[in-house]
Amino acid sequence: MKPIQLSRWGCICLIICSISSMAQFRDPRPVKPPPNIIVFLVDDMGWEDTSVPFWDQLTDRNKRFRTPNMERLAREGVKFTNAYATPVCTPSRVSMITGMNAAHHGVTNWTSPRKDINADAPDPALDTAPWNWNGFSPVQGVPHTVYATPLPALLKTAGYYTIHAGKAHWGAMGTPGANPYNMGFLVNIAGHAAGHPQSYLSEENYGNMPGKATPQAVPDLEEYYGTGTFLTEALTREALKALDEPVRRKQPFYLYLAHYAVHVPLQADKKYIQHYQDMGLDEAEARYASLIEGMDASLGEVMDYLAARKIADNTIIMFMSDNGGLSLVPPRGGTPHTQNLPLRAGKGSVYEGGIREPMLVKWPGVTKAGSTVAQYIxxxxxxxxxxxxxxxxxxxxxxxxxxxxxxxxxKNPGQTDSLRTLIWHYPNKWIAEGGPGINYRSALRQGRWKLVYDQQQGYTELYDLVADIGEKQNLSGVYPKKVSALLSLLSEQLQHWNAPMPVLKASGKPLPWPGK
Known part of the structure; x- marks a missing residue:
């Protein structure tokens, strides 16, 4: 029997019929556009600097603050109770934009706004580690930087309208990493090389006063000079104005709203400070609390904008802080290193007070309202x-x-992974006077266990974070095998990443790897 043969036109007709037949079975539901994504990043906000409890109980510190919009976001989304960043700001920001651990990218300390300036405090016994003090660079070959592909560039290539507003602090002036436009942002509002504002006050032009401006003076906000508009509010207004363009185009957007608040200088947001003064807080803590409430008001304005434009149902909001709350006195009030209790210590430390963060995520249609994730990230x-x-x-x-x-x-907030390891590495001297867990420390978390390693002394500590969130009881003498196993994991990973280590002045050699 001969095979059936079709003419060229017969073949074409058969293909057309097949396509027509397939079209009848095509999914009739409209293709959902990519979600809009907002990262709302706060500077120096502690785990408990909010009326939202991120522990299993409401604390006195939670009761101090008024953050109704964080409460709203927590009700509508998911709360992460074991979210972590690095002890200080630039390493966290570089990790977020590159996906690399700080020990891997080598930007282990905050970067000076000035190029080729090592921000480490001097030490009598140790020379600085060979870390990347010029920060992150999207361009190869810049000395003392890590070269990587930035997240916003990938989003822009995929069709996202990318907006930066607020603090950048990825790289020093005179390097490509100082400019958010080089990261793939189509819009940049007030982002540059500095890590904090010279002033939050429009009466001081956010630092841009003739003859008084420093590298910390906030750029781009001239229209607000002298208007009484606090910096947090000015950034929010400009960010929302920038959103009008992609919303009009119906183009997916990525907004990175990185507030300078609540970093020093602790200046009062006049809209909110009276309440905290009336509570009897000392002046420093009242100013700090007013910065927190102003930041929360910004979050509310963003959420209200999304609702008014009817795009809330396709917009993800991710709330995070870049390191733990500041606990130095001054500029904070009270007793030093108690501002984040029950967590130990604060900013600059590898103890929980310096690295555990308030984190919230709302993804409409995916996250379950009011849910909690206990898994550490x-x-x-x-x-x-x-x-x-x-x-x-x-x-x-x-x-x-x-x-x-x-x-x-x-999607499933109950998932757990107790074998995953998180690593912190701070081979730097942040402040001369030191403090709990500050300067020359590394740490590792696996499951409930937390190992803290003093690089200079070779000393190890072990804590059970489930039973002892305040890291009060060092169990290294009770569980020596656990210490040995975790120390080996830490050492192997640091060596794999070729992490920078401090250098002994006496020998000119780097300190040994943990456990060596």
Whole structure:
């Protein structure tokens, strides 16, 4: 029997019929556009600097603050009770934009706004570690920087309208990393090389006073000079104005709203400070609380904008802080290193007060309202998570990504992974006087266990964070095998990343790896 043969026109007709037949079975539901994504990043906000409890109980510190919009976001989304960043700001920001752990990217301390300035405090016995003090660079070959592909550039390539507003602080002046436009942002509002504002006050032009401006003077906000508009509010207004363009175009957007609040200088937001003065707080703490409430008001304005434009149902909001709350006195009030209790210490420390953060995520249609995730996550996890949220499965990045997407946790908040290890590495001297867990420390968390390693002394501590969230009881003498196992994990990973280590002045050699 001869095979059936069709003429060319017969073949064409058959193909057309097949396509027509397939069209009848095509899913009739409209294709949902990619979600809008907002990262709302706060500077120096502690785990308890909010009326939202991130512990299993409401504390006296929670009762001090008024953050109704964080409460609103927590009711509508998911709360992470074990979210972590690094002890100080620039390492966290570089980790978020690259997906790399700080020990891997080597930007282990805050970067000076001035190029080629090492921000480490001097030490009599140790020379500085060879860390990347010029920060992050999207361009290869810049000395003392880490070269990587930035997250916003990948989002822009995928069709997102990318907006930066507020604090950048990725790289020093005169390097590509200082400018958010080089990161893939289409809009930049007030972002530059500095890590804090010279002033929050429009009466002081946010620092841009003739003859008085420093590198910390906030750029781009001239229209608000002398208007009585606090910096937090000015940034919020400008960010929302920038959103009008992609909303009009119906183009997905990525807004990175990185407030300078609540970093020093602790200046009063006049709209909110009276309440805290009436509570009897000392002046420093009243100013701090007013900064917190002003930041929360900004979050509310963003959420109200989304609702008014009828885009809230397709917009993800991610709330995070870049390190633990400041606990130095001054500029804070009270007893030093008590501002984050029950957590130990504060900013600059690898103890929980310096690294555990308030984190909230709302993803309409995915996250369950009012849910809680207890699984620990790290700030480098934002990179793969945001790409997955945006539906970007294939991308080209020059770096190896250390972060792990927490999208599965958003879908199933009860998931746990007690074998995952988180690593902190701070081979730097932040402040001369030191403090609990500050200067030359590394740490590792696996499950309930937390190992703290003093690089200079070779001393180890072990804590059970489930039973002892305040890290009061050092169990290293009780569980020596656990210490040995965790120390080996820490040492192997630091060596794998070729992490920078401080250098002994006496010998000119770096300090040994943990356990060596």
């Amino acid at each position: 790290m700030i480098e996890d934002f990179f793969p998570t945001i790409l997955e949220m945006a539906g970007i499965q294939l991308y080209e990045a020059v770096q190896t990504v250390d972060g792990k997407s927490f999208v599965p946790l958003l």
